[in-house]
Amino acid sequence: MKHVLSIAGTDPSGGAGAAADCKTICAHGCFALNTITAVVAQNTQGVREYMDVPPSLIAAQLDAVFEDIPVHAVKIGMVSVPETIRVIAAKIAQYKPPFTVVDPVMVATGGQRLLAPEAERVLQEELIPGATLLTPNIPEAEVLVRRPISTLDDMETAARMIAAMGAKAVLIKGGHRIEDATDILYDGTQCHYFPGKHIESTGTHGTGCSLSSAVAANLARGLSLTAAVKEAKTYVFRGICHAPAIGKGHGPIHHFYDLYHTVGWE
Ligand SMILES: Nc1ncnc2c1ncn2[C@@H]1O[C@H](COP(=O)(O)OP(=O)(O)OP(=O)(O)O)[C@@H](O)[C@H]1O
Protein backbone atom coordinates (compact mmCIF):
# COMPACT_ATOMS: atom_id res chain seq x y z
CA MET A 1 0.00 0.00 0.00
CA LYS A 2 1.25 3.50 -0.84
CA HIS A 3 1.49 6.20 1.85
CA VAL A 4 0.40 9.73 0.96
CA LEU A 5 1.06 12.68 3.28
CA SER A 6 -1.32 15.65 3.41
CA ILE A 7 0.15 18.90 4.80
CA ALA A 8 -2.88 21.14 5.26
CA GLY A 9 -5.21 23.11 7.52
CA THR A 10 -8.30 21.66 9.19
CA ASP A 11 -12.00 21.88 8.38
CA PRO A 12 -14.28 20.74 11.23
CA SER A 13 -17.18 20.48 8.76
CA GLY A 14 -15.21 17.83 6.87
CA GLY A 15 -15.40 19.27 3.36
CA ALA A 16 -11.99 20.83 2.70
CA GLY A 17 -8.40 20.77 3.95
CA ALA A 18 -7.01 17.77 5.83
CA ALA A 19 -10.42 16.05 6.03
CA ALA A 20 -10.95 16.18 2.26
CA ASP A 21 -7.38 15.05 1.67
CA CYS A 22 -7.68 12.02 3.99
CA LYS A 23 -11.01 10.93 2.50
CA THR A 24 -9.64 11.25 -1.03
CA ILE A 25 -6.38 9.43 -0.27
CA CYS A 26 -8.25 6.54 1.42
CA ALA A 27 -10.71 6.31 -1.46
CA HIS A 28 -7.71 5.79 -3.77
CA GLY A 29 -6.57 2.75 -1.79
CA CYS A 30 -3.63 4.59 -0.21
CA PHE A 31 -2.77 5.13 3.46
CA ALA A 32 -3.35 8.75 4.56
CA LEU A 33 -0.75 10.54 6.71
CA ASN A 34 -1.29 14.05 8.11
CA THR A 35 0.52 17.18 9.17
CA ILE A 36 -1.62 20.12 10.30
CA THR A 37 -0.50 23.66 9.40
CA ALA A 38 -3.43 25.64 10.85
CA VAL A 39 -6.52 24.97 12.94
CA VAL A 40 -9.42 26.55 11.08
CA ALA A 41 -12.91 27.24 12.44
CA GLN A 42 -14.96 26.89 9.25
CA ASN A 43 -18.04 25.21 7.89
CA THR A 44 -19.98 25.11 4.63
CA GLN A 45 -20.80 28.81 5.09
CA GLY A 46 -17.25 30.08 5.42
CA VAL A 47 -14.15 30.57 7.53
CA ARG A 48 -14.70 32.18 10.96
CA GLU A 49 -11.17 32.28 12.34
CA TYR A 50 -7.95 30.31 12.36
CA MET A 51 -4.71 29.87 14.25
CA ASP A 52 -1.45 28.89 12.59
CA VAL A 53 0.39 25.96 14.12
CA PRO A 54 3.84 27.15 15.32
CA PRO A 55 6.60 26.30 12.80
CA SER A 56 8.49 24.18 15.37
CA LEU A 57 5.38 22.01 15.82
CA ILE A 58 4.94 21.67 12.03
CA ALA A 59 8.59 20.57 11.82
CA ALA A 60 8.07 18.10 14.67
CA GLN A 61 5.00 16.60 12.95
CA LEU A 62 6.92 16.20 9.69
CA ASP A 63 9.93 14.64 11.44
CA ALA A 64 7.61 12.25 13.29
CA VAL A 65 6.10 11.02 10.02
CA PHE A 66 9.20 10.95 7.79
CA GLU A 67 11.46 9.30 10.41
CA ASP A 68 8.97 6.48 10.88
CA ILE A 69 7.10 5.78 7.63
CA PRO A 70 8.10 5.83 3.93
CA VAL A 71 6.20 8.64 2.20
CA HIS A 72 5.40 7.93 -1.45
CA ALA A 73 3.80 11.31 -2.26
CA VAL A 74 3.03 14.61 -0.53
CA LYS A 75 0.19 17.06 -1.05
CA ILE A 76 0.60 20.58 0.37
CA GLY A 77 -2.45 22.81 0.89
CA MET A 78 -3.03 25.79 3.23
CA VAL A 79 0.29 27.30 4.34
CA SER A 80 -0.90 30.81 5.37
CA VAL A 81 2.30 32.53 6.60
CA PRO A 82 5.97 32.79 5.48
CA GLU A 83 7.31 30.83 8.49
CA THR A 84 4.99 27.89 7.70
CA ILE A 85 6.14 27.85 4.08
CA ARG A 86 9.83 28.02 5.03
CA VAL A 87 9.69 25.13 7.48
CA ILE A 88 7.78 22.91 5.03
CA ALA A 89 10.17 23.75 2.17
CA ALA A 90 13.13 22.89 4.40
CA LYS A 91 11.64 19.53 5.42
CA ILE A 92 10.73 18.63 1.83
CA ALA A 93 14.34 19.43 0.82
CA GLN A 94 15.57 17.27 3.72
CA TYR A 95 13.37 14.20 3.17
CA LYS A 96 12.94 14.42 -0.63
CA PRO A 97 9.62 12.60 -1.14
CA PRO A 98 9.28 11.29 -4.74
CA PHE A 99 6.27 13.49 -5.61
CA THR A 100 5.15 16.85 -4.18
CA VAL A 101 1.82 18.29 -5.32
CA VAL A 102 1.33 21.89 -4.18
CA ASP A 103 -2.16 23.41 -4.10
CA PRO A 104 -1.47 27.14 -3.59
CA VAL A 105 -4.57 27.79 -1.46
CA MET A 106 -5.06 31.57 -1.22
CA VAL A 107 -8.75 32.34 -0.67
CA ALA A 108 -11.56 30.06 0.61
CA THR A 109 -14.79 29.65 -1.36
CA GLY A 110 -16.46 32.11 1.03
CA GLY A 111 -13.90 34.82 0.14
CA GLN A 112 -11.74 34.70 3.29
CA ARG A 113 -7.97 34.86 2.80
CA LEU A 114 -6.09 31.71 3.83
CA LEU A 115 -2.69 32.99 2.63
CA ALA A 116 -1.31 36.24 4.08
CA PRO A 117 -0.38 38.77 1.34
CA GLU A 118 3.25 38.78 2.53
CA ALA A 119 3.36 34.99 2.06
CA GLU A 120 2.62 35.11 -1.71
CA ARG A 121 6.22 35.92 -2.63
CA VAL A 122 7.62 33.32 -0.21
CA LEU A 123 5.30 30.67 -1.67
CA GLN A 124 6.52 31.58 -5.14
CA GLU A 125 10.20 31.57 -4.17
CA GLU A 126 10.34 28.64 -1.74
CA LEU A 127 7.54 26.17 -2.45
CA ILE A 128 6.99 26.37 -6.20
CA PRO A 129 10.58 25.49 -7.20
CA GLY A 130 10.91 21.73 -7.17
CA ALA A 131 7.17 20.97 -6.94
CA THR A 132 6.19 17.98 -9.08
CA LEU A 133 2.92 19.75 -9.81
CA LEU A 134 1.39 23.10 -8.84
CA THR A 135 -2.43 23.26 -9.00
CA PRO A 136 -3.65 26.89 -8.92
CA ASN A 137 -7.26 27.76 -9.68
CA ILE A 138 -7.78 30.74 -12.01
CA PRO A 139 -7.77 33.49 -9.31
CA GLU A 140 -4.62 31.96 -7.75
CA ALA A 141 -2.91 31.76 -11.15
CA GLU A 142 -3.84 35.43 -11.76
CA VAL A 143 -2.07 36.41 -8.54
CA LEU A 144 1.03 34.42 -9.52
CA VAL A 145 1.32 35.81 -13.05
CA ARG A 146 -0.07 39.27 -12.20
CA ARG A 147 -2.43 39.40 -15.20
CA PRO A 148 -6.08 38.54 -15.83
CA ILE A 149 -7.01 35.09 -17.17
CA SER A 150 -10.25 34.83 -19.10
CA THR A 151 -9.66 32.48 -22.05
CA LEU A 152 -8.15 29.01 -22.50
CA ASP A 153 -5.23 30.71 -24.28
CA ASP A 154 -4.67 32.87 -21.18
CA MET A 155 -4.69 29.70 -19.05
CA GLU A 156 -2.04 28.10 -21.31
CA THR A 157 0.17 31.19 -21.16
CA ALA A 158 -0.19 31.40 -17.38
CA ALA A 159 0.67 27.70 -16.96
CA ARG A 160 3.89 28.18 -18.93
CA MET A 161 4.76 31.35 -16.96
CA ILE A 162 4.24 29.57 -13.63
CA ALA A 163 6.34 26.61 -14.78
CA ALA A 164 9.12 29.12 -15.48
CA MET A 165 9.01 29.93 -11.73
CA GLY A 166 10.36 26.43 -11.09
CA ALA A 167 7.47 23.96 -10.88
CA LYS A 168 8.04 20.84 -13.00
CA ALA A 169 4.40 20.93 -14.12
CA VAL A 170 1.40 23.22 -13.65
CA LEU A 171 -2.32 22.40 -13.70
CA ILE A 172 -4.58 25.45 -13.99
CA LYS A 173 -8.05 24.45 -12.79
CA GLY A 174 -11.05 25.78 -14.62
CA GLY A 175 -13.69 25.33 -11.89
CA HIS A 176 -14.16 29.11 -11.74
CA ARG A 177 -15.08 29.36 -15.44
CA ILE A 178 -18.76 29.43 -16.26
CA GLU A 179 -18.43 28.33 -19.91
CA ASP A 180 -17.00 24.93 -18.94
CA ALA A 181 -14.66 23.45 -16.31
CA THR A 182 -11.69 22.71 -18.57
CA ASP A 183 -8.38 22.23 -16.72
CA ILE A 184 -5.05 22.75 -18.53
CA LEU A 185 -1.85 20.88 -17.64
CA TYR A 186 1.56 22.12 -18.78
CA ASP A 187 4.00 19.25 -18.22
CA GLY A 188 7.17 21.21 -18.93
CA THR A 189 7.01 20.41 -22.65
CA GLN A 190 3.44 20.73 -23.84
CA CYS A 191 -0.11 21.58 -22.75
CA HIS A 192 -2.77 18.91 -22.22
CA TYR A 193 -6.47 19.81 -22.06
CA PHE A 194 -8.84 18.10 -19.63
CA PRO A 195 -12.27 19.19 -20.80
CA GLY A 196 -15.12 19.16 -18.31
CA LYS A 197 -18.72 20.24 -18.16
CA HIS A 198 -19.41 22.98 -15.59
CA ILE A 199 -21.97 21.65 -13.10
CA GLU A 200 -24.24 24.20 -11.44
CA SER A 201 -23.90 23.03 -7.84
CA THR A 202 -23.28 24.25 -4.30
CA GLY A 203 -21.47 20.97 -3.56
CA THR A 204 -18.02 22.26 -4.51
CA HIS A 205 -16.39 22.89 -1.12
CA GLY A 206 -12.95 21.30 -1.15
CA THR A 207 -12.84 20.40 -4.85
CA GLY A 208 -9.29 21.79 -5.13
CA CYS A 209 -8.12 19.94 -1.99
CA SER A 210 -9.62 16.68 -3.28
CA LEU A 211 -8.20 17.11 -6.78
CA SER A 212 -4.62 17.70 -5.57
CA SER A 213 -4.82 14.78 -3.10
CA ALA A 214 -6.20 12.50 -5.81
CA VAL A 215 -3.31 13.46 -8.13
CA ALA A 216 -0.79 12.80 -5.32
CA ALA A 217 -2.38 9.39 -4.61
CA ASN A 218 -2.45 8.52 -8.31
CA LEU A 219 1.25 9.45 -8.71
CA ALA A 220 2.08 7.31 -5.66
CA ARG A 221 0.16 4.44 -7.29
CA GLY A 222 2.45 4.70 -10.31
CA LEU A 223 0.26 6.52 -12.83
CA SER A 224 1.86 8.94 -15.31
CA LEU A 225 1.25 12.64 -14.65
CA THR A 226 -1.39 12.96 -17.38
CA ALA A 227 -3.21 9.78 -16.28
CA ALA A 228 -3.02 10.91 -12.63
CA VAL A 229 -4.64 14.24 -13.52
CA LYS A 230 -7.26 12.67 -15.80
CA GLU A 231 -8.40 10.19 -13.14
CA ALA A 232 -8.32 12.85 -10.42
CA LYS A 233 -10.54 15.17 -12.47
CA THR A 234 -13.02 12.35 -13.07
CA TYR A 235 -13.03 11.57 -9.34
CA VAL A 236 -13.87 15.20 -8.44
CA PHE A 237 -16.43 15.55 -11.24
CA ARG A 238 -18.29 12.47 -10.00
CA GLY A 239 -17.92 13.72 -6.42
CA ILE A 240 -19.70 16.97 -7.38
CA CYS A 241 -22.41 15.02 -9.25
CA HIS A 242 -23.10 12.91 -6.14
CA ALA A 243 -22.49 15.66 -3.55
CA PRO A 244 -24.46 15.03 -0.33
CA ALA A 245 -26.63 17.98 0.73
CA ILE A 246 -24.74 18.69 3.97
CA GLY A 247 -24.79 22.11 5.64
CA LYS A 248 -26.41 25.44 4.79
CA GLY A 249 -23.77 26.75 2.39
CA HIS A 250 -21.24 25.23 -0.02
CA GLY A 251 -21.34 21.55 0.89
CA PRO A 252 -18.70 18.85 0.43
CA ILE A 253 -18.30 16.56 -2.56
CA HIS A 254 -19.00 12.84 -2.28
CA HIS A 255 -16.03 10.53 -1.67
CA PHE A 256 -16.09 7.08 -3.18
CA TYR A 257 -14.86 4.83 -0.38
CA ASP A 258 -15.67 1.68 -2.36
CA LEU A 259 -13.59 2.80 -5.37
CA TYR A 260 -10.57 0.69 -4.42
CA HIS A 261 -12.68 -2.47 -4.12
CA THR A 262 -14.76 -1.70 -7.22
CA VAL A 263 -11.88 -1.22 -9.61
CA GLY A 264 -9.41 -3.47 -7.80
CA TRP A 265 -6.64 -0.91 -7.53
CA GLU A 266 -3.43 -2.09 -5.87
N1 LIG B 1 -18.89 23.51 -10.85
C1 LIG B 1 -17.99 22.63 -11.33
N2 LIG B 1 -18.32 21.78 -12.33
C2 LIG B 1 -17.44 20.91 -12.80
N3 LIG B 1 -16.17 20.79 -12.36
C3 LIG B 1 -15.79 21.62 -11.39
C4 LIG B 1 -16.66 22.58 -10.82
N4 LIG B 1 -16.00 23.26 -9.84
C5 LIG B 1 -14.78 22.74 -9.81
N5 LIG B 1 -14.62 21.76 -10.75
C6 LIG B 1 -13.43 20.97 -10.99
O1 LIG B 1 -12.90 20.67 -9.68
C7 LIG B 1 -11.49 20.79 -9.70
C8 LIG B 1 -11.07 21.91 -8.73
O2 LIG B 1 -11.23 23.12 -9.41
P1 LIG B 1 -11.47 24.54 -8.75
O3 LIG B 1 -11.21 25.54 -9.82
O4 LIG B 1 -12.81 24.56 -8.08
O5 LIG B 1 -10.36 24.55 -7.65
P2 LIG B 1 -10.34 25.36 -6.33
O6 LIG B 1 -11.00 26.69 -6.52
O7 LIG B 1 -8.93 25.36 -5.87
O8 LIG B 1 -11.18 24.48 -5.37
P3 LIG B 1 -11.62 24.86 -3.87
O9 LIG B 1 -13.09 25.03 -3.96
O10 LIG B 1 -11.23 23.70 -3.04
O11 LIG B 1 -10.86 26.11 -3.49
C9 LIG B 1 -11.10 21.06 -11.14
O12 LIG B 1 -10.85 19.85 -11.82
C10 LIG B 1 -12.34 21.74 -11.71
O13 LIG B 1 -12.43 21.62 -13.10
Ligand SMILES: Cc1ncc(COP(=O)(O)O)c(N)n1
Ligand atom coordinates in the same frame (compact mmCIF):
# COMPACT_ATOMS: atom_id res chain seq x y z
C1 LIG C 1 -8.03 24.21 5.50
C2 LIG C 1 -8.56 24.62 4.17
N1 LIG C 1 -7.83 24.39 3.07
C3 LIG C 1 -8.31 24.76 1.86
C4 LIG C 1 -9.53 25.36 1.73
C5 LIG C 1 -10.02 25.79 0.37
O1 LIG C 1 -11.18 25.13 0.00
P1 LIG C 1 -12.48 25.94 -0.48
O2 LIG C 1 -12.03 26.95 -1.48
O3 LIG C 1 -13.37 24.90 -1.05
O4 LIG C 1 -13.06 26.63 0.74
C6 LIG C 1 -10.29 25.58 2.90
N2 LIG C 1 -11.50 26.14 2.89
N3 LIG C 1 -9.76 25.19 4.12
